[in-house]
Each structure stands twice: as C-alpha cells, then as structure tokens.
Amino acid sequence: MHKNTHDATSYFACASKYDFFGGVSKSVETGSKVKSRVVASALAELIQGCDNIYVMGHRYPDFDAIGSAFGVVCIARKLGKNAYLVTDKEKTMAKPLIERAETEFPNVVVSTETAKLDFAKSKKNLLVVVDTHIKTFVESPDLLSMSKMTIVIDHHRKAVDYIDDAVIFFHDPSASSASEMVTELIEYIPAVDEIGSFVADALLSGIMLDTKNFILRVGADTFEAAASLKELGADPVRVKALFSNDIENYHERNKIVDSARKYKNCAIAVADSKSKDIRIISAQAADELLNISGVDASFVIFPIGDTICVSARSFGAVNVQVIMEYMNGGGHQTMAAAQIKNSSVAEVTEQVMRSVDRYNDSLTTSD
Template identity: 25%
Template sequence: MLRNIEAIVGEIEKAKNILVVGHIMPDGDDISSVLSMVIALERLGKNVRGVIDYEIPAYLEEFPGVKDKIKSYDCIKEFPAELIISVDASSPDRIGRVYDHFKFARSIVIDHHATNTYFGNINWVEMYGATAQMVMRINKMLGVEYDKELATANLLGIATDTGFFKYSNTDATVFEDVAWLVGKGGDIAFISNMILENRPLEHILLYKDFLDVMKLDYNNTIAYSHITLDMLKKYDIKPKDSPSFVGDLRSIKGVEVAITFTEAEENEFHVSMRSKSWFDVSKVAVHFGGGGHPRAAGFSINTDNIEKTEQEVIDTIKKLMESYK
C-alpha cells in the first residue's frame, strides 16, 4: 500500500490543475476528505476545485469552508483537470457525472470501503476508520502545514465516520490521528456542536411520524421504518436535509439490524442499514446494487410500493441471518 501512497503523492506533485471529487449523498467523511484535500492542495499552489455532484445537506454546508471550496457539477465543465482525485467513493456511480471526466484525465481513488471497485488509474483502498485519515497521510507526505482550519476540517470526517469515536472501526490509529490533529488545533467540541447539537426542531417532530410506521421483525432483532416525500413535506424539510434515524433504530435493546428507507426523489428510496455486532449489512447492500461496510451500508431502490419493498429487503436479511446459524 505504501507504494500506492507514494505514487499518489508523485502524481499530485506533477499536476497543476486538480479536481477533488466526493460522493453523492455526501456525509461528514466525504465533505471532510474533499475539504481538507482542497485546502492542502491550494496551499501547495495548485489550481484546484472541489466538486460533489449532489446537494449538500444544511448541517454540512454550514461547516466552515464548505460553501467556498466545494461546488456543484457545473463548476467543472470548463475546468482543465489533468488529475482527478476521488475520495470516500467505492464505485463510479457514487461520484455522479464527474465520472464522465475520468476519460480525459489521470485518476486517483482514495477510499476505505471493502466494496471498492478500483476505478482509478491509481487506487489506494485500505480499511481505515475514515477516508479523512488517508487524506491526512497524503497531506503530511506532501509537506502541507496543518493549522486550526485544516486540522478541524480533517478531524470532521474521522469524528463522523467513527460515530464520534465509538463504532467498531475506532482503532488505535484513529486515536493517534485524532491526537495529532487536536495537537494542531483541531476543534472537536466545535465539530460535535455543529453535528450533534444542531438538530432542527422539524427533524424531532418528524421522528414521531417515523416511529409511527416503524416495524420490528425476527424476534425484534430487525427494526425498520421509512420517510416518504409526503412525510418530509408536512414539516417543510427538503429531501437533501432529510435526517437519518437509522442509528436510533439500532440503539434499541436487542436489535441487531436497523434499516431506514428514505424517499430522495419520487419513488426512489435510499436504504440505510446498520448492524450492531455480528451481521454483515454490506452483503445485503451489494445484493441490491449498493455497497458499504459490515456495520454500515446502503443502496438506492425504485419502488411505488414501499411496504412491499421493505418486506423484500427484510426477507433477504432474514435469509442471510439464517445462514449464520
């Protein structure tokens, strides 16, 4: 793997016009990885653009630097990228239309998903807790100086992808990296306030309706529910700002697998899955054309009958659960 990092650093050093791309339906690790790579490359004097071909949810858009440094797809139409760096995306479909530009440039893939399809010219895929940790290593090798701004941007992804340092992906490396970033000024209290203590009241009200349609199955070890566009409309919540309650379902005593079905566009649902200790949800995700990690995975599915689709997914999970016996 060291060879890949060195090759990546070499490519970055050679290039002048660099595009850094994150995945659709961006999360904290994605935003953090794009942002900290863009800040670092700008400091090296590169002509760099950060791009995500998807709307950014408000709680991440408000994070310092995001509005300024991460743009929508249109900003790259005329951009003469020689090098494209994809961060935190496991397959080409996860970066939207930006993938069309891969044929005109060298490409680098930096990611921590076991389900990665190695779609770049150089691929560094390793099971870190967060892609942001990998970006930090590259930035250090490039000789970029860390200050409070960069350290906080980089820390965001490690905090969010490890559930603020408590998921099973929180290994010693996570704490070492966090200690280093906090030493450089990374502000974990600020991040936790922005992400955890900032829930719009409407999200809490929606949670009531979400619980009304929650179901349990398989001896109460599977919990699932859904959010439709109509449910969002009732509280004037935009689909891109739809809250994730999947962690709340998983937190129920005795639940091993939690699933939420969230309508992103009419009849198109994003399915989020989490498991607590032993069930591999990434297998279910791959089965339905998505991907992810053993404890957190997802996919998208088209349906005009959400109850029926829920049942299909639950049946698949139950069958897989049987095979563990």
C-alpha cells in the first residue's frame, strides 16, 4: 500500500524494542511498503513469543476500535495463540459487532476485570492497544499498567500523554483508521491467509466509520484495504446494516438535530435524551448536522452521569481536534470529543463557543 513521505510511519529498532513515529503534515504518497512489512514481521514475532494476547481500544470503543481489535485477535489466533478483546459490552458504541461476535467469533470478548485476573496468572502476556495511544484514554488503565509488553497501533495525531514504553509503537496519522492499518498488517503475515467474513466485516466497518463512508481522509491505501477486505469476505451491505438505528433512536437523533443552533460557522446542539445509546445517537446527530448549508463543524453536548460530553465533527475545513484539545479532549481533525466533569450543560456549551472563538482567532493570527 502507498505511504507518504511526511506522515508515513518511520521506525528504528534497539535491542528488542521497536519504535514507530508519524508526522502531522499532509500526505504525499510514495510506493514503499517496507514499513508495514517490518511492523507486521515484528508483531508476528512478539505474538509467537507470548502465551496470551489481549487487545483493547479506547474507552467507549467505536467500530474502528472494535474492528481493528478483532483484526489483531484474528492475527494472534491464526498464529496459534489465545487472544481476547477486552471491552465493556454495555459501554461500547459498536454493540451490533459485539453481538455478532457472540455467535460468529465466540469466546473472544472478555471484560476488563476478567482480563486483569487472567493477566496476573501468566508472565507471558502481550497487550495490544488499538485506535488510541494516550494512557488515560485506554479501555483499562489498570491493565495497561500491569502489562510488561505492550504494542500500540493508532492513527490519531501524537499527544503528550502517549504510551511511552511500548515495544512497538506503530503510529500513522496519514491512515484513515486503525482498521486500515491492521488490514495492511494482515497482508504481510503469511500465516493469516484468510480471516473469515466476520473479521473482514469488522475491519471494513472501522474504515467506513472513520472515513464517513469513504468521504474523509481517504487515500489510495484506504481503497486498497477495502478491496482486500472484500476479497477476504467483507460485504458492504452487511456492514452498512451494522450502522442502522431502531425507530426510537432515529427519533431521538432527529430531536437533537432539530434543537441545533448556529454559532459562527458551527452548529451546536444539546441532547437531553435518557437513552442508553445516547453516545451513538449524539455522534450520528453531529454527523447529520454537517449536511446543513454553512455548517463547517458540529458539536453535540450531552450529559452522562456526572460528566458532560461533547461529540465534535467536521468535513475538514475546521479542525475539531484542536477545538476539543482546548477542552482537554482530543481525537482527529474531523472527529473528536471531550468529557468535562463538575460542570453543567450550559457551562460546557459556553466553553464550546469560547473554544470555537479561540480556534478562529488562532487562524486570524497565523494569517
């Protein structure tokens, strides 16, 4: 697959530790496949040297975190190892995928508590973190602190609080998604000659989510990965069905969209729904708001317990990652979020507007 000269992951090796770093500039594609091949070889070697492989994403994992995690689990199992996806089934934003796994990829999903207990029983464990590289964002910080051998696979812009003791740090901000990165690794591991339709669907769902159905952050690599997954058994129609809503969630999403108000070139909405799927609904509403003329970025604010959450989206004209970083959040240029404790919806709404102002001012200053 094509990589780029500025964002493509570079690496160096020292003893048994491998480090991979990526840049943040726009991509310029080249034809080299060397880096991913090297990472795939190192990944397979480390997996084969361990007894148990545990894979986790970020808190409230979405289709990209879950999809790429299933891909890594598949790699490990093809290499003859016990491998598990660590997540809270009730808090994932990819429940349809988890539900399919129970019948099509059984005995794979475990809770964080189960993983911690099992982790303590063996010294030859490997932890793989996907779709985040920030210590405090992972599904289980406790599991991360217990791990003596950790691999990171992520495409988000490098943050300060990154996992700095990983034996492999595979970081490529030019990739559309973690699922794209894992799909490419699969191609370079000979033992993984087939992955089955479920894992292929899972990886494609991650790519489709993060690219908004192949609209954003799409390069030649992305289409090549999708084509590879199609050959491996993915069905775009079946994957699209994973994103469907029931009628109640559809109405809740529309209520959020109807409540939106314009602020500068942004749309800001507040969700007061008590739905257990409020995170998913709010993210979908934020996506929908981008279809409004003159809206370059959208923000949906919603409370969960004692936390006020913000789901931010854009088509790239506005960097919502930077805006969310002003609020101690993060993400990607077109998809980001923040969580604020000890605050009210009104206060967070004001904070979003001030952050938008700060971002716009920074653009004026740089000009």
